[in-house]
Each structure stands twice: as structure tokens, then as C-alpha cells.
Amino acid sequence: MISQVFILSSKGDHLIYKDFRGEAGKDAVNKFYEMVTALTGGQPPVVMKHKELHFVHIRQGGLYWVATTKADASPFTIIEFLNRLTALVKDYCGCLLEKSVQMNFALIYELLDEVVDFGYIQTTSTDILKNFIQTEAVSSKPFSLFDLSNVGLFGADTQQNKVAPSAAATRPIVSSQGEQGSKNEIFVDVIERMSVVIGANGVLMKADIEGEIRVKCYMPSCSEMRIGLNEEFSIGKSQLSGYGAAVRVDECSFHQAVRLDEFDTYRILKVCPSQGEQTVMQYQLCDDLPTAPPFRLFPSIERDSGGRLLMYLKLRCDLPPKSAAINVSITIPVPKGSLRLSQELSSPDQSAELQPKNKAVHWEIPRFPGGAQLSALFKLEVSGLSAASLQEVGPVSLSFELPKYTCTGLQIRFLRLSPIQPGPSQRWVRYVTHSDSYTIRI
């Protein structure tokens, strides 16, 4: 049972405060801010306790979304609820910013009233909520499909590739103002996150992929949407199909609105999307990659005669030649006492710097095409360099984005809406893979 819900700005300003059960005072808000800002890195911030009151919070859009409870409530419920709440606010207000929350406080109060009653969560579905919500959203500026100022998830290298710009998906779902409301758009995103550990000997030690299909729907009435996945899509470890070209995942879970009667035979998900954003399917693949891991590293590390540490790193991108990784950032932990770095990089758009505070070298590569190989030579001056210092180098971690690419090979074959929508409607399908945690040990 939720006792209170409040939203604070990063500076601690009260944006929204709603008391559902009258069992805790409003001073809880300030107490929370005190506690959350006093947290040290090692303390789990998830559940905090002050006297009889328990705080559960998440951070989204730079804001604190907090729920309190006095009972032995379920933190899972509360965290899931807060995540849904942020999604709802995003759906209704367009984006999650301090300003949009502040502008739409009346709407958010109204939402909260319908979503939670006496601490019991009632519903978080936009389909049901749209029957009740009266207040209209206000947005700070008119949205335009061509507004590219807000480059986000899918924003990089877009236009020429017919990828919908990210700003198109950051507007309120319900809006009756002018031409915005009549835009019939639907976005289907396939997002994968990969975590990989490659051992010092180059052996793949661990490779997990977590993926989801997310639908963001702006259509006011859409009775059914059929999402066709690759036909050779298979679930579970035992299933082996055909020539091994199958797209395989270990586990799959679906939004409860998804109907699966055609899934087993035709790999078609049937869903009646509510307005707004929802994750229709989540899947995982553990300990297996259908293709080679996207990056491999060939390091050679030694001490030179001048007492410097030489790191010669060759990095190869094993993506198919048509794909490319963007925003590749490589972190190489270096011995403590590293003073200066001099580097030789293979192309001018790359950059590298030593961050003594983190004891690490950061190497940035804006774009890394598949099949290419880049190399870098780092010379480090380290005070008190010893044989043991070499052990302090590594493991190397990478973060990157692979646009238009899914590691599992999952593809959306088709997207059909029925009945056929009157007027023009646009359907966008986007793919992206992110690195969640990509570690190469040395």
C-alpha cells in the first residue's frame, strides 16, 4: 500500500505531492531529500527507512519519483508502479522534464487520483485512463517531425536512412490541438542490450542479450495490430530448427494484452495497442551469441626501457560490413600513479585522454564500420612503475551503440493494422543494440 507519492526536482523542489492515506506528514518529502543526498556510493538507495516510513524511489528524467509506505509493502510493486507512472507522465505530457511536470501538475494530480486509490494501484493502462482524464496536456513547444534538435536514442545518423527522428516520439499521446492530433503514427522499436565478457585468452566467457519490442502508438483507435517476427524464431534451448540459422532466445515474456494464438505457428504477435508506450515482448538469450561478438581486442602491454608503460591496442569490429557501431567509448584502467599520456591514434576523429582520478584512459571512436580494424598506441608515464603495476591494467570495458542491428537477428517481417486505418498512417520500425556491459579482460 502506497502512503504518499511525490516528485522532486534534482534540486529538491516539490513538484507534485500526493497523500493517499493520511498516515505520514508532509515533512517526509524533505526528509527524503536529506537522506537521498546524504547517500554514499556503497549504500543501496532502493529502499530507505526513516522511523516508520519507508521510501522507495527511482530517478527518471533527472527527477526523483518517490513513493512511501508504512506497511510491509512490495518494493517490486512500488518500483514497477513508479516506472509505469513515469511512462504515463511521458505519454501524457510528451517528455519527462522538470518543466513539463511543472506545467502539467493538474493533469498529473488527476492521473494520480485515477491510478492510485487509498494506496491501492488501480490501473496504469492508457486505454482505461483515457475515459477518465479531463485535463489536457500542455507542451512547451509545438512538435515537428523535422525537429532534430532533440537527438536521442535513435537520433544519430538518421535522415538519409529513413529512420524516424527521435523527436517524433516525444510528444503527448492525447492532444486535440490542430494537426498534431490527427497524425496516425505507430513506432515499433526492437531494442537489445548485450553484456559480454571476453577472457584474457580471447575466449568468450559470457554473452547475454536482453531484448524488448516496444510499441509507441499515437493512433486514437486501433483495433488490432499484427506484428510478424522472423518465422525461424525459436524459444528455449532444446529446440533446434532446420539448418541452425534460427533466431533463438532462451526466455520470452509478453505484455498481458498480447494474444499469442498465431505465435506458435506463424510467429505473429497480436496486440491492440493502447495509446502510449508499452513493451509488448521481452526476451533473453544467455551464454550464446548467434554471431561473433562485435568487438575483439588484441593488446600488447609492456614496459619500455624509459620506464614508461606501452599499450598497443588493436581493436577489430566484427560486424557485417554494412553495419557500423557508433559512439564507441573504450575505458582502459591503468596503474595508479599514471601521470601523462601520449598517444598515436589511427584516425583523426578519434580521441583519447587520461583521467587520473578514475585511473583510466578513455578512448572515443565516433564511428566504427563493420570489418574495420583500428589501433592505438598509448605511452604512459607512471611513477613507481613495477612489474605488479602491469596487473593493474585492465579489464577493458566498451560502451557503444549498434543502430539498425539486432544481435539475435530478430526482425519484424511486417506490421499490419486492422481494420485499415482511414487516412494516412505511418508505421516505423527501428532496431538498435546497446552495450550493457562489454568487458574484455587482459
Add this chain to the structure above:
Amino acid sequence: MTDSKYFTTTKKGEIFELKAELNSDKKEKKKEAVKKVIASMTVGKDVSALFPDVVNCMQTDNLELKKLVYLYLMNYAKSQPDMAIMAVNTFVKDCEDANPLIRALAVRTMGCIRVDKITEYLCEPLRKCLKDEDPYVRKTAAVCVAKLHDINAQLVEDQGFLDTLKDLISDSNPMVVANAVAALSEIAESHPNSNLLDLNPQSINKLLTALNECTEWGQIFILDCLANYTPRDDRESQSICERVTPRLSHANSAVVLSAVKVLMKFMEMLPKDLDYYSTLLKKLAPPLVTLLSAEPELQYVALRNINLIVQKRPEILKHEMKVFFVKYNDPIYVKLEKLDIMIRLASQANIAQVLAELKEYATEVDVDFVRKAVRAIGRCAIKVEQSAERCVSTLLDLIQTKVNYVVQEAIVVIKDIFRKYPNKYESVIATLCENLDSLDEPEARAAMIWIVGEYAERIDNADELLESFLEGFHDESTQVQLQLLTAIVKLFLKKPTETQELVQQVLSLATQDSDNPDLRDRGYIYWRLLSTDPVAAKEVVLAEKPLISEETDLIEPTLLEELICHIGTLASVYHKPPSAFVEGSRGVMHKRLPARTGSGESTESPDVGAAGGSAPEAAPSIIPSQGDLLGDLLNLDMAPPTTSGPPPPSTGMQMGGMDLLGGGLDSLMGDESEPLGGDIGGSPAMGAGFGAAPAVMPASLNAPVGGGLGDLFDLGGVGMPMGAYIPPKIVWLPAMKAKGLEISGTFARRAGVIQMELILTNKAMSVMTDFAIQFNRNSFGLAPAGPLQVLTPLGPNQTIEVSLPLSTVGPVMKMDPLNNLQVAVKNNIDVFYFSCQYPISMLFVEDGKMERQVFLATWKDIPNDNESQFQIKDCHLNSDAASSKLQGSNIFTIAKRTVEGQDMLYMSIKLSNGIWVLAELRVQAGNPNYTISLKCRAPEVSQCVFQCYEAVLKN
């Protein structure tokens, strides 16, 4: 136009302006004004003065405006109860509105206005709304009953709302069902004894049906409610599990966890050999693994829960080790939790993989994490014997890095490895000694000192090493001081010739210059041991230590059971029972897993958990004022000269010390194989960690030493305050059956010796001579330790009392009842047979006090099937008195916790044949009936043990 401007009106006379706007005729303007008021309210400005004006805006058909006004009302009605009445009419009217949205809105808002006066007006509208045709109104009304109950519980009962609410469980709309269940669950919590949520197979069936149809949030209410149900048998349990299992693949983790909770609980009732049981186990793993791909917040909460699940049922995740490997970008709190679970899952099958990971972690940047990783390597070595060698070499590699904190952690864990595998890895000691200087943390110093003391004979310069620590003795922490004292005494016992001076020095430092009673007491004990009987000292100090247990930080079994019932809640994150952090009435019901047998015996007493958290206090011990202790000590028959009162002049002490050691040394250097007579048991507390309450000691020492030490311990109040229970003598053999010889008797345990106390009466006319006694084989191998000592002939009408010492090394045969003893007595007339029953308590040995950790692990280890529960009626002792009474019979209280007036005593008993019996005794203040649960690997002894408890406590 945006709303943000509302936040910026800070001009003077703002309230006045708002008042004017609120009273404006234009709807738009009114709406804007109310919004401004609410904006001020949010940032904490007091706008209660506008109450009448805002209420005036209430009568409108604009739903948006109405909602805003209601929002204001909910906030301020409490502070303006009289004014709030003004709004009642509108509420009542709105409850009749044609628009269901308005009806629901009115009944929802009215419930939120926590003003007593309003509640009476609420009843009628609420009654109507509960039967409304629109499900949206009904579901809102259902919650409103809970709100009203919170304000005025009596009113809700009087008005019969609870019955209406119960009816709603059968509603056609799943949302209504879910809210009714939620409301009833909450109300039921404040009426623990009411049967509000009458869960029976029919209502469960309804709930399971609604489960498939309602929203994800409703599913959570229903699953949580299901978790409180106890199925009648394993078949019902299985059918519920089958219907709950599909929830495991839900995308909402809260639904998944609530389903896991139900399954974990109901699984307990399924027979383990059932196919479905193993199917279910397999199904539980994937959803738990999935949780680990969520946001770090959810991951953390999930890991805390998995930690509990892994302790209860490690088999679920035993193949999923890899998912717990840490990612470099995991937040530290997630990393630490993962590490903990990795160790719990470590087994021979996966140890190589785990070790490779741990080694990687040990070179990371984060200090806390690295420390825990190093410690984890040690725990692996202890847990998986086959890996010990690998772990040790990994640790040595890490020590070579010379990273200070890594070295210190490594030394601490190597000490544990030595204790687990003695005489195996001592070759590494040299490497450890090289790092002596870099140790600056007490725990690492203490560990290193322990190692030096323990292996003093293999370290050439052990005396120098220890001496170097002694220089700064007073600056060390207690932990190090205690360890240093013990280590030097060990060294002395091993190399008496060259270390005499050192041991005198440390004894005087510990006994005279220290304010710490633990240190001083330990100092005195060693001193007296060394002076009285150095050989005995050697036996005690260098006694073989019990091996340390594998799992060190397990959660107490009863607490774990309770926490399993709270999976997915805050309790599972804090690892504390809800009663420890939820106030008052709510959530104090202790939950317990259902018993597999379904006999109902253990489920009858749901109050098991405890508020004390995971750290029960040590056994209660009374420490007399220091003056007495010291004074008496000094008056004892030993060396230190009697000086009145503490502290004694140091010279006197020194001299005493000299004497003492002089004498001691001789006998130590003399014949080491001198027989000791008594059984100086391996007291687990002595060697390494001489703890606070050495209750084990007194009786296990033989007479000369035992006398003095017994006194010492009696002063401490932890010895034998009551004495063992001795049943009254009864007639075993009536004269009629034995040609005039009447035998009555009893059994006793005195100073560790079992005695059969007999009264022989000659009721015949002739003199009886030549007595002898023999036992048939019996369950515990009791046999006379010597002949029956009847030296003089027994004349007619003469009576003689004899006490016959018994040993437990005779031939064994299981008897029925277990404690039956068949005896043959012979005299000059004939041989007579009789049988008698001995109280099993006389077999309880003096070193039956288990270490707490061992207790926990053992309790967990013994299958639940071996647990039996008994009631002891009409016992009027409080728990402390009971505990000390039981201790007299060698039933040792290891820990005590108190929960809401109920004391839980955890006890251990060791039988002479090495069988351990663990007990949990629950004593409720004011209630003369105790409940006792006994766990033992040989469950057949439980009945006898229970009889002893009853006999001891009632006498």
C-alpha cells in the same frame, strides 16, 4: 498558456487576488484560480483561508473543475472540519448523479476526507455505491470501505459493510474483485482473529478465476491473498500451484514475485518425490533469472529475495551461476549482493568458474568489493573441499600484489582455512609472516597472531614476532589483545623454556593493566590453569578445535521460514520480520510455512518469528560486581598473595606469577603423559576464541582442578545454579518379588558422572551378602563402571544407600521405550530381575553447548521431518528461570530472543553417544503453556527429551 506561471505568483496580497478570481462568474477564470491555489498548496504555501471560496466552486457540471476542487478539499478538510460539512450536501448529491464518473469521484473523495463528522453522512451513499450498476463505481466504493474502516472501524462493522464487501468477492468484474480482496485483506490484518477473508476451496477457486482476468495490479492483490491460505492437502496445493505458475512469465516483476511467494510456500506441502515438484523447481529458475535484467533498483530487490530463496532451496538456481557474475557497470550494492549469492551457489561442479571470476574481481578498483571478493575465495575454500588448494594458491597470488587491504583480507580468510583443514597448508606460513608489518586492521592482526600462536612450534621466531606485538599492547583493540594473550599462552605451552618471561609479561598486562573484564578474566583463567595444573592447561589450551562450519552467515531457520512467507515485500529486502519495522496493528501476524505432513501440529502455532532481527543475544549471564570476583579470586587457594581489594599491588602479583610458573614449569617439563583422570572435554570456546560464557568448563574438569575452577565459574553465575534434576526415588523391585530384598532408586548426573543411586532394604529375616549388579544391553550402552559397593552384610530390616557410577561404553541395543534399562541384581539368595526407566537428561553431557553458527547450520541441515513439537502445560517459570533450571541439567541456552512478550530460547543438548538435540522453547509471559520444538537427527529420542524438559521444568 502553461501552468508553470502558477508557481511564480509571489506577489503581495496574493490570497486576496485569488479570492476575487475564485468568486468570478467566468468558469475559465475560476478554473485558473483553483489551479493557482493547488499550485500554491503543492509548494507548501498555506491556502486554507480560501476554503469557503473554493468550496463554492464545487457545484459545477465541469468535471475538470470539480476534480480540482475535490483535490483541494482532500488536503484541507482535516484542518477545517466545520467548513468541510459545507461540502457534504454536494457530495451526497453527486453520489446520485447520472454520470458514473461523478458518482465514483464523489464517493472516492468523501472517503479521503478524514473528518469524523463527515463519515456518518458517507454511510448511505456508500451503501448505494457498493451496489451500483457501474463496476467503476463499485470498485471505488470497495476501496472506500477500507478508508472508512481506517477512520471508524466500529461504524463499518455496525453498518454491515463488511458483508457487502465479502459479497463483492463474487462480483462479475475482476477489478471489483481485486479491490474487494485488497480492502478485506487490509481490514483483516487489524482483526487477526476474525474470519473476514474466509478462505476455503470455493472462494480460492473464485480468486483463481479472477486472477486470469484482472489487471496486473489486481493480480498482485489476489496472489498476496492466496499466499495467506493454507491448502488442506498436497493435492489442493498442487492444483493451486498449477494455476499460479503461468503468472511466472508475466512482464510485471511484482506479479512474478507474488507468484513465486505463493509457489515457494505451497511447495512446502508437496512430497519431494512427486514429478510435479521437480517440474515446479525448474519453472522457478527462469523468472528469477529474468529479474536480473531489469533496472539496478529492481535487480537489487530481486537479489535480496534470491538470497533467501537460495538459502531455502538452493536446487532452484544451482545451474544458473553465470547470471550472478558481476558486470563492471553494476552499482556496488548490486555487485555485493551478487557475490553473496555466488558463494551460496558455489559447488564442486562450478567452483573453477567461480574462482576464476573471484580472482578477476579481486583486482578491481572498488575497495569494498575487492575485500568481499577476497573473503569469498576463502569461503569457497571452506565450502568446497576439493577447491581448497586452488583457493589457497589464488590467495597467495593476491598476497603477492602487496595491495594492503587485499593482503589483510587474505590473511583473515587463510586463518579460517587453517581451521577447516588443519595440517595441510601450513607451508604458506612463511609468506604470511613476511607481511606482518603491513597489517594495520585489528581483524587481520588478530588473525595473524592466531596463526603464529597456533603454529608456534613451526615458526622459529614465533616469540620475537609475538613480542613485537606486545610492545603496543594497550593500543591494540580488544580483539587483538585477547588473541595475543591466547597466542602467547599457547607458545609458552609449546616452548616453555624460552618464553617464560613473555607469558608473565602478557599475563600481568592482561590482569593488572587492563580495564577490560573479558581480557582480565581470560588472563586469570590462564594464570590459574597454568599454576594449578599445567598439564591440564595444555590439554585445555591446545585442545583440538572443532572444525568450523561451512556456511557462516546463514539466516536463522525460523526467521528464514518467516521471510520466505514475505517474499517480494520490504521484509525480504531488509531481511527482518515485518514486526521489526511495521508499526502497531498492521502486519504483526507471523507467518510460517505449512508443514509437509499436514498433521497440523506445527501450523497450530503461527507465532514463530521474532522481532529481534537476525542477531539473537548471547545466553544471559549474570556478572557479579568486579570487586567480589577479584576478591574471591584472590582468596582462593592459589598463588597470588591475598591482598584486600583490587587492584592488587603489582609486585605481589609478579611474585605470585613467579611461584606459579615455577611450580607449573616443573610439572610441565615432567611426564607429559601423566594421566588426567577426568575427561577434559574439548571445549570449543577455549582454543581460538575464548568467548564470554564458558559455561562448558566446570564439570568437565576432574576433581582437583574442577574444585577451584568450579568456584570460579560459580562466581560468574554461569556454572550450575540449580544442579541437575534428579527424579525422586521410586521402588523398582518390591520385596515380595525378590525374596525380601526391596530396591528403590533413581539416577543422577553429578560432576559429569552418571550415578545410579540405590536404596537396598532387607525385608527378609536373613542376612544378605554378596551383592552384584549387571545390566542388559540398552539403548545408550549404560553399564556399571565398577562393582556394587555393599561392603557389609545387610541385616534384616537394615537399609543401605549405595551409589553406583555408570559408564556409557557398554553394549548397545535399542530398547522400547528408549530409556528402558533391564537390571539383574544378585545376592547370596538369588538373582532378581527388574526394569526401570532412566531420565534421558542424565545422558546430557556438559559440553553440549553448541556454537551459535553451528547451531544455525545444523538446524537448517536437519530435515523438517525430524522436527517434533510438544506442549508443556502449567509451567509458571519465566524464561530466564527456565533457562537456568535447564542448564543445570546440561540443556544449554544458546540464544534468546523476545518478540512481543514471547521469549524464544534456542537450546542445544548433546547426548553421551554424541547425538545432538536442538530445541526451540517458546515462553509467553503470563501463559503457563510452553511450546517446544525439537530437532534431532535421531528423532526417536525427541519424546524422551521432551519428558525430561517437562520433568526438569516442573521440579
